[in-house]
Amino acid sequence: xxxxxxxxxxxxxxxxxxxxxxxxxxxxxxxxxxxxxxxxxxxxxxxxxxxxxxxxxxxxxxxxxxxxxxxxxxxxxxxxxxxxxxxxxxxxxxxxxxxxxxxxxxxxxxxxxxxxxxxxxxxxxxxxxxxxxxxxxxxxxxxxxxxxxxxxxxxxxxxxxxxxxxxxxxxxxxxxxxxxxxxxxxxxxxxxxxxxxxxxxxxxxxxxxxxxxxxxxxxxxxxxxxxxxxxxxxxxxxxxxxxxxxxxxxxxxxxxxxxxxxxxxxxxxxxxxxxxxxxxxxxxxxxxxxxxxxx
Numbered sequence: 667x668x669x670x671x672x673x674x675x676x677x678x679x680x681x682x683x684x685x686x687x688x689x690x691x692x693x694x695x696x697x698x699x700x701x702x703x704x705x706x707x708x709x710x711x712x713x714x715x716x717x718x719x720x721x722x723x724x725x726x727x728x729x730x731x732x733x734x735x736x737x738x739x740x741x742x743x744x745x746x747x748x749x750x751x752x753x754x755x756x757x758x759x760x761x762x763x764x765x766x767x768x769x770x771x772x773x774x775x776x777x778x779x780x781x782x783x784x785x786x787x788x789x790x791x792x793x794x795x796x797x798x799x800x801x802x803x804x805x806x807x808x809x810x811x812x813x814x815x816x817x818x819x820x821x822x823x824x825x826x827x828x829x830x831x832x833x834x835x836x837x838x839x840x841x842x843x844x845x846x847x848x849x850x851x852x853x854x855x856x857x858x859x860x861x862x863x864x865x866x867x868x869x870x871x872x873x874x875x876x877x878x879x880x881x882x883x884x885x886x887x888x889x890x891x892x893x894x895x896x897x898x899x900x901x902x903x904x905x906x907x908x909x910x911x912x913x914x915x916x917x918x919x920x921x922x923x924x925x926x927x928x929x930x931x932x933x934x935x936x937x938x939x940x941x942x943x944x945x946x947x948x949x950x951x952x953x954x955x956x957x958x959x960x961x
Contacts, residue, residue: 669770670742671811673843675712676871682712682936683952683961684744684846684873687943689716689727695943699731702945707739709952712936715773715846718746725760733767744813745769748777749800753792757800761807773813773846774800778891798833798840805841816845816872818855819894831862838870846938849888850874852897853928860934874929877940878947879918882908919947923954930960 676682685706690696706714716732718725732745745764752760764772776797789795794803801812814837820827834845850856856874863870879885885904889896900921907913926937937955939948955961 669736669768672713672744672771672813673811675742676844676935681930684713684715684936684938685711685948686715686717686938686940689731699943702941702943703735703739705945705949707741709949713742713744713771715744715746718748729763732769736768743769744771744773746773746775748775749794750777751790753790754794757803758807761804765808770809771811772804774804775815798837801837801840801842812842813844813846814842816847816859818847818850818859819852827859828862831859831866834863834870835866835868838868844871844873846873847875848894849877849940850925851900853925856929857932871935873936873938874934875938875940876922876925878922878951879904880915880947882914919950922951926951926955927958927960
């Protein structure tokens with residue numbers, strides 16, 4: 667069966683619900699991933715995605731896992747692809763590998779340097795230095811649908827949010843047909859970015875990414891990885907119960923549910939759940955949304 671383009675899925679009635687996984691590093695982790703994928707499959711998500719490690723460190727696993735999910739489940743898949751550490755020839759090869767396993771939805775990213783957002787980003791001497799160029803490359807290689815990243819609290823290297831809005835418009839002009847944000851902890855920040863893009867005459871659907879916090883310190887670790895600031899009220903709510911593991915989990919799910927509901931009421935095209943390869947918490951949020959008639 668030919669994979670359905672994600673923009674076509676987004677255009678259907680009702681909001682989209684998608685789930686993000688990481689390539690597993692061990693056999694035990696892979697078993698946990700597949701258990702999560704099968705549980706997510708039962709709620710019929712719009713699509714699922716598989717990430718791509720810093721510096722392309724998980725390239726082979728990403729291709730293999732995404733292909734298996736596409737071929738062995740009923741799920742629509744999206745594979746991540748970054749410019750980091752790859753020549754244009756290597757990027758062409760990776761896109762060909764995705765096509766060979768039936769994956770035609772790709773999230774095109776510049777990517778963080780291997781040392782994380784704080785490190786210096788250096789383009790491969792025979793590679794690409796911006797995501798819009800990667801979008802153009804992927805689109806030129808076949809019938810691919812391409813998404814891009816968005817930064818509601820601005821990219822760590824950006825001067826301001828207006829520059830980020832301009833960047834998203836350039837990505838759309840290069841052929842991107844949707845965007846997914848980094849983890850949102852401030853709903854107002856997402857809305858500001860969305861409105862700035864719309865004010866530029868660009869109708870690019872921007873899907874907010876959300877994570878239900880399940881452990882004290884998780885937010886801080888993630889902000890170190892993605893370079894995005896944390897909303898003070900969210901930090902305060904988690905810190906207030908940080909001494910109680912079960913309470914942290916309950917509060918994290920409550921916050922994620924509240925943010926999801928407000929984003930959907932404000933017209934977000936859907937919610938992209940960051941699962942950390944554990945399906946239970948995101949499925950609890952999804953069930954809350956279903957009970958409250960958002961699904």
